Amino acid sequence: MHELLAQQKGKIGVVTVGDMGTSGADHVVCVTKDAADLAHRIFAVLRMLDEDEHVDKIFVQGVDESNEGMAVMNRLAKAASHHIVC
Secondary structure (H helix, E strand, O other), rough: HHHHHHOOOOOOEEEEOOOOOOOOOEEEEEEEEEEHHHHHHHHHHHHHHHHHHHOOOEEOOOOOOOOOOHHHHHHHHHHHOOOOOO
């Protein structure tokens, strides 16, 4: 992820589960520790980055697709219009 962020221009939003050391990003949002919390807060965080922080791009760390993770990844894929960077 560090290399990908280093290549980006403009204001970048980063949503992580835990801490993944996103030191190169202009704006970082850490979404605590698990998929359940991410599922609960993801749309509010995305809206905040888009509407309040006016970021140019948003990168979201994926989660394991078990339990809540499957719903989270499905929501993120739809929100990203299925534009996913692995």
